Amino acid sequence: MAAQDTLFSVLYDKFLFWAIIVGVLTFGVMFLFMARFRAGLTPDESKTLWKIEPGTFPLESSNHDTDRKLEIAFYVIPTILVAWLTFLATASTADVWGSIPDDENRFDITVNGYQWYWEFVYEDPLTWEDEHTGMDVEVRTSEGDVVLHAMGLNPHTAVVSMDGMKTEHAFNGSDMITVEDFFFDAGLHYKVEILDEESTVLHTWEHIPVGHIFRTPVEPLIIPCSTVDSASDDSDMPEDGVVFTMHSRPIDDSDPRYVGVQHSFWLPEFGVKEDLVPGLEQGTTMYVFPDDAGTFPIRCAEYCGLQHSQMVGEVKVVAEEGKTCDADVGIKKADVGGEA
Numbered sequence: 001m002a003a004q005d006t007l008f009s010v011l012y013d014k015f016l017f018w019a020i021i022v023g024v025l026t027f028g029v030m031f032l033f034m035a036r037f038r039a040g041l042t043p044d045e046s047k048t049l050w051k052i053e054p055g056t057f058p059l060e061s062s063n064h065d066t067d068r069k070l071e072i073a074f075y076v077i078p079t080i081l082v083a084w085l086t087f088l089a090t091a092s093t094a095d096v097w098g099s100i101p102d103d104e105n106r107f108d109i110t111v112n113g114y115q116w117y118w119e120f121v122y123e124d125p126l127t128w129e130d131e132h133t134g135m136d137v138e139v140r141t142s143e144g145d146v147v148l149h150a151m152g153l154n155p156h157t158a159v160v161s162m163d164g165m166k167t168e169h170a171f172n173g174s175d176m177i178t179v180e181d182f183f184f185d186a187g188l189h190y191k192v193e194i195l196d197e198e199s200t201v202l203h204t205w206e207h208i209p210v211g212h213i214f215r216t217p218v219e220p221l222i223i224p225c226s227t228v229d230s231a232s233d234d235s236d237m238p239e240d241g242v243v244f245t246m247h248s249r250p251i252d253d254s255d256p257r258y259v260g261v262q263h264s265f266w267l268p269e270f271g272v273k274e275d276l277v278p279g280l281e282q283g284t285t286m287y288v289f290p291d292d293a294g295t296f297p298i299r300c301a302e303y304c305g306l307q308h309s310q311m312v313g314e315v316k317v318v319a320e321e322g323k324t325c326d327a328d329v330g331i332k333k334a335d336v337g338g339e340a
């Protein structure tokens with residue numbers, strides 16, 4: 001399952017479409033000629049095209065005018081095809097680099113690549129909650145508590161973490177519990193998890209403040225899915241993509257001569273990757289428009305030393321509180337030039 005309808009997966013479909021047409025025509029002509037010029041048949045002189053003499057290049061045969069048309073077709077048709085495919089590919093690339101979400105709507109994350117792990121620094125706060133679990137976490141800032149609704153699903157316990165301080169609360173067969181003394185401060189990290197008897201997490205609510213850091217491989221990167229404002233003119237483009245600003249950093253920066261190594265932040269399911277360049281002060285940029293909730297792999301795509309293969313992690317796409325990830329915000333296929 002793709003995490004987003006990238007322009008490049010659309011491009012893949014277009015190339016496949018044209019490849020099938022070219023394949024059918026080429027193999028069709030080949031089988032036709034195999035049948036027409038099989039051994040033991042005499043050429044039909046009344047049909048000009050059939051005058052091709054087996055084993056000779058068209059221009060060498062007797063009828064130059066007809067055969068020159070054929071020869072020109074050999075060059076013109078593939079040239080048009082290659083030009084068309086180049087146009088399709090360039091249009092997709094231009095679109096992907098031209099559609100960076102504006103400052104107001106985008107969700108910013110700083111990605112630091114170290115030898116050998118990823119570090120994610122939140123530049124925007126994120127409050128999110130699992131969808132479709134049948135449960136609900138309701139933070140009541142005015143009352144200073146949190147109400148956990150289990151809707152008859154009979155969970156076992158809830159773990160409430162406020163700025164790293166964890167407390168456990170038993171449901172005791174109840175449908176709903178209220179955890180008192182939950183003082184919400186947007187600058188702190190909060191997490192509420194509802195567990196079953198085997199301590200499997202059934203439902204999560206979390207608030208990640210600005211400046212919060214997650215590190216692989218233990219912690220996943222958590223990003224919100226994009227939403228589309230259907231009222232806007234440009235309703236096929238997502239309003240709010242996630243923008244990564246990426247730096248490669250040395251773990252030990254006491255030696256100014258050593259600036260680190262090149263990494264490449266790769267999200268295979270999203271069809272995007274970008275290099276992290278040591279010493280490049282403003283960093284490099286990459287952005288995604290995730291449209292499905294789920295957990296997807298993170299890889300390093302640039303050999304960066306002995307433990308390069310351990311620079312793995314996971315990116316979790318979640319619904320921001322009050323929003324859903326059900327809308328298909330895939331970048332519209334018809335807009336990239338071409339009908340395929």
Ligand SMILES: [Cu+2]
Pocket residue numbers: 113262263264300301302303304308311
């Ligand atoms: Cu790396």
